[in-house]
Amino acid sequence: MNREERERYFKDKGRRSPIYMECMGEFNSIHLPDEVKTFKLNNRVIMAGHSDIILNWLKEHIDWIDYYKVEYNRSHVKDEQSKTYLQTEVCNQTQTTPNNINIRQKQITQNNITIDKKTIIKENVFIKKDTEIAGECVIGPNVQIGESCIIGEGCILSGTNKDKKKAITLGNRVTIQENVIILSGVRIGNDVTIKMGSIVSSDIPDHLVVAGIPAKRVEKNVDPTIGDHL
Known part of the structure; x- marks a missing residue:
């Protein structure tokens, strides 16, 4: 048709x-x-x-x-x-797709989402519009991702099936650079940039650039209309 x-x-x-x-x-x-x-x-x-x-x-x-x-x-x-x-386009997929994206049950996405190869999206993930997820990432259960986010290659957003209160939440216009790990229960505000290789173990307020293990504030994002400022 x-x-x-x-x-x-x-x-x-x-x-x-x-x-x-x-x-x-x-x-x-x-x-x-x-x-x-x-x-x-x-x-x-x-x-x-x-x-x-x-x-x-x-x-x-x-x-x-x-x-x-x-x-x-x-x-x-x-x-x-x-x-x-x-x-909303709803994917209820339990097998790897032709481009090596593994999307599990009840994964929900809105318009204009880009997910690259070898990325795993687990159960009950919600991804808002205009978001890009690079290859070889793992997005754990119950993670919520806001609008216009960019997630770099090799990132892990751990998520949890046991307690939804410990689910990871990303605000809008969040930029996560390569090989970042975000632990369960972390809430990230709007207009945040997380630098490459960081491990995030605690909440991050709006308009910050963070880096390190554990991730700490580097500076304030001066332009809240853009996610990546450095």
């Missing part, structure tokens, strides 16, 4: 909050919803139609799905909460 076919379908049906979804998994014994338009080819299914029907079906059959993504039709979605949810 190409873009023109999708737009024509949405226009003809005139349904509230229509979406387009692609997913991959084992669908041999799974009933597809009759109320929306569906296309099935081997282990790939495409659906177009009312958001409530598609998302409810997705919720019921999530254990059989390896990967899915949704798109909304901008001209029809008026509810702001629905817009925010449907703009």
